[in-house]
Amino acid sequence: MTNQTRKKPELLAPAGNLEKLKFAVLYGADAVYIGGQQYGLRAKAGNFTFEDMREGVAFAHERGAKVYVAANIMAHNEDFAGMADYFQMLQKVGIDAVIVADPAIVDVCREAAPGLEIHISTQASVTNWQAVQFWAEEGIPRVVLAREVSLQEICEIKRHVDIEIEAFVHGAMCISYSGRCVLSNHMTNRDANRGGCAQSCRWKYDLFAEEEGDMHPLFAEGDETFTMSSKDLCMLEHIPEMIEAGVDSLKIEGRMKSIHYVATVVNAYRQVIDAYWDSPETFVFKPEWREEIMKAANRPLTTGFYFHQPTEDDQIFGVPPKMTAYDFAGLVLAYDEETGIATIEQRNHFKRGQEVEFIGPGRERFIQRIGEMWDEEGNSLDEAPHPMQKVLVRVEKPVKPYDLMRKEKGTT
Amino acid sequence: MSGSALVHKMVLLACLKERMVLMNFHIPELVVSAGSPEEAEKLLAAGADAVTVGDGRYALRVPGNFSMPMITDVVRIAHGQGKKVYVALNALLHQEELNGLDEYVRQLAQSKVDAVVFGDPAVLVAMQKTAPGLKRHWSTETTSTNWRTVNFWARKGASRAILARELSLEEVIGVKQQSRIPVQVQVHGMTCIFHSKRPLVSNYLHILGKGDNKQEQLMVLKENTRSGQHYPIIEDHNGTHVMSHEDICMLEHLGVLIENGIDSFYIEALGKPLSYNCQVVSVYRQAIDCLAKNPQAALDPALLDAINAVQPTERPIGTGFYFREQVY
Incomplete structure (x- = not known):
């Protein structure tokens, strides 16, 4: 297929709050998904008021990006009170689509807000083309596939059904079929499918065989304990395969993640998608893209189910390895071309002499040491200890507002 | 077993007395999963109205694999007694399993099973095509949590909804009140x-x-x-x-489920010996027959004793989420 006859896939990023939404869009997301005050699965994410949504939608639409709202709980009877109003409000504030798992909510939304586009959530565990077909016949324009679907199965689905397919490319994963786990409910009284997940799968357990009521440990003293913790998904190197399989929307997980994470991950995927799309024949994967991703990674990475059934190598046993993580040190607010001085809002402690990196949308990072710096009154500073403090820093290359300054964690 | 025979007699007497009052409630169906035709036969004899069976290729957590000849066999046994056979086809299906699905569904219809238990919409699609007359029980376990969802699947051809085990009693009743199709809940055994x-x-x-x-x-x-x-x-x-770490046991609360018209009670046989399951089925049979006449009748304590007598010490019994508060 040539690029003339197909659509470039969308890069879809998480946005836990308004500020993260702006970073996701500026760093290259074609669409963002957010949570409202109700019916989402991240009870503890920042989540958007309708006012925030209005502002977020305006910001995104001005830049050609879309905003989706996750309403992906499994509803209980009591949740329907006020639900119709909620979807009407989403439509009014200009949301482009809602992500829904429960057919009951599909019904409520269709009735209350007929023009509002509905995407079927990964929580609905759609694993085959017949199920995709079922939703297509319901008038649903997009299905987010279960994370258990292989790349080959995606090809099969796209061959059979003419509907948009969204698939996860990056981030944390349920190790269960999403929605088919109530460990939290049983172990902590928190309803996993209504946003209360306590991640009990990542706890440590002892495994026993049982014979006629007697328990025999399957582990010996000093062995690793049993656990069900998945490595995080990363398909950065395999974006060409995802695109060739016909995936319409490439999704990054993480509404709870930081600005630094969202900006870094979106930036990397943006560059890979563009590089491949613009010239598939000459595309070569650059190691820097992977290095960037590793700077934001929270856990070791895996390709999930895309190429094979995950094995023990795709899980985390024992003490989780320490990832070399970076901290968000400062946000560029302004840059003076004549003096080469940037105004930076402090987000984490930094000081003179410290090595920092600057990243910005669509361009490669550069590294420098902090040289001279001043406060807004022009007083010379040795360090920037105060959150949100505005600091003037001489930078070695031009920067722009919304560029990020990061530092390696634990370094001084 | 002589203790259980005695219990049976006492309950029968009590029920005969009750029959005089005859304010008849709908008698809910008692369904139990079975691991083989022989098990099914014994569980039906112990008082089950229906058995759920399946092939582990298509069904989740069945206590034994039923080939097509075994399914034919169990249908003959059950139908001979006016009882029913449901076949679980409730796995989340991947392409590998789907290639043989149409043929499997066609054979199930030919073997005259009474319903198929499904969760994946792919099964609905296959059944509409190859077995339009065969009944469909909707069961996605953890995600069947409200009445609107039940009615959505009813519109798509489901003839029964099997509810999530994480619902409270109040929520179960709320679903039943607004559901357009009969409702099944689990009353005994472990849950996934x-x-x-x-x-x-x-x-x-x-x-x-x-x-x-x-x-x-x-x-x-x-x-x-x-x-x-x-x-x-x-x-x-x-x-x-x-x-789950506990076995649900709703024996003492069957009355309120019956009063509220819950249509079917399920006993999960997985993980227990046949003798246990037969005893449990027999106890629920007696309790249901008694309570159907008067749901507010006091439960004969001997019935609960009969469960406790066979309950493994490492498996506590409880009431699941029927009376347990959850937050999120």
Whole structure:
């Protein structure tokens, strides 16, 4: 297929709050998904008021990006009170689509807000083309596939059904079929499918065989304990395969993640998608893209189910390895071309002499040491200890507002 | 068993007395899962109205694999007594299983099973095409949580909804009040609380260097930091399943379920010997027959004793989420 006859896939990023939404869009997301005050699965994410949504939608639409709202709980009877109003409000504030798992909510939304586009959530565990077909016949324009679907199965689905397919490319994963786990409910009284997940799968357990009521440990003293913790998904190197399989929307997980994470991950995927799309024949994967991703990674990475059934190598046993993580040190607010001085809002402690990196949308990072710096009154500073403090820093290359300054964690 | 025979007699007497009052409630159906035709025969004899069976390729956590001849066999046995056979086809299906699905569904219809239990819409699609007359019971377990969802699937051809075990009694009743189709709830046995496609037990045994020591039998997980609760875990064709640490036992609350018109009661046989399951079915049979006449009748304490007499010490009985508050 040539690029003339197909659509470039969308890069879809998480946005836990308004500020993260702006970073996701500026760093290259074609669409963002957010949570409202109700019916989402991240009870503890920042989540958007309708006012925030209005502002977020305006910001995104001005830049050609879309905003989706996750309403992906499994509803209980009591949740329907006020639900119709909620979807009407989403439509009014200009949301482009809602992500829904429960057919009951599909019904409520269709009735209350007929023009509002509905995407079927990964929580609905759609694993085959017949199920995709079922939703297509319901008038649903997009299905987010279960994370258990292989790349080959995606090809099969796209061959059979003419509907948009969204698939996860990056981030944390349920190790269960999403929605088919109530460990939290049983172990902590928190309803996993209504946003209360306590991640009990990542706890440590002892495994026993049982014979006629007697328990025999399957582990010996000093062995690793049993656990069900998945490595995080990363398909950065395999974006060409995802695109060739016909995936319409490439999704990054993480509404709870930081600005630094969202900006870094979106930036990397943006560059890979563009590089491949613009010239598939000459595309070569650059190691820097992977290095960037590793700077934001929270856990070791895996390709999930895309190429094979995950094995023990795709899980985390024992003490989780320490990832070399970076901290968000400062946000560029302004840059003076004549003096080469940037105004930076402090987000984490930094000081003179410290090595920092600057990243910005669509361009490669550069590294420098902090040289001279001043406060807004022009007083010379040795360090920037105060959150949100505005600091003037001489930078070695031009920067722009919304560029990020990061530092390696634990370094001084 | 002589104790149980005595119990049976006492209850029969009580029921005969009750029959005089005759304010008849709908008698809910008693369904139990079965691992083989022989088990099915004994469970039906113990008082079940229907058995659920299946093939582990298409069904989740069946206590035994039923081939097509076994299904034909159990249908003959059940129908001979005016009882029913439901076939579980409730796995989340991947392309590999779907290639044979149409043919499987066609054979099920030919073998005259009474309904298919489904969760994946792919099964609905296949059934509409190849077995339009066959009844469909909708069961997605953890996600069947409200009346609107039930009615959505009713519109798509489901003739019964099997509800999530994480609902409170009040929520179950609320669903029943607004549901357009009959409703089934689990009243006894373990429940599944986690389903992964991954072979998590094998993966762990590999980490321990124990190679392919795969065993398709229940093992037990214990929380490493909190003591006490034991969660059965099993790995099979469909992945890894973790089960509840307690067995639901709603024996003492059947009256309120009957009064509120719940249509079908399910007993999960998985993980228990046949003798246990027969005893449990027999106790529920007696309780249902008695309560159907008067749901407010006091339960004969001997019935609960009969359950406790066979209940394994390491498996506490409880009421699941029927009376348990959850937050989120």
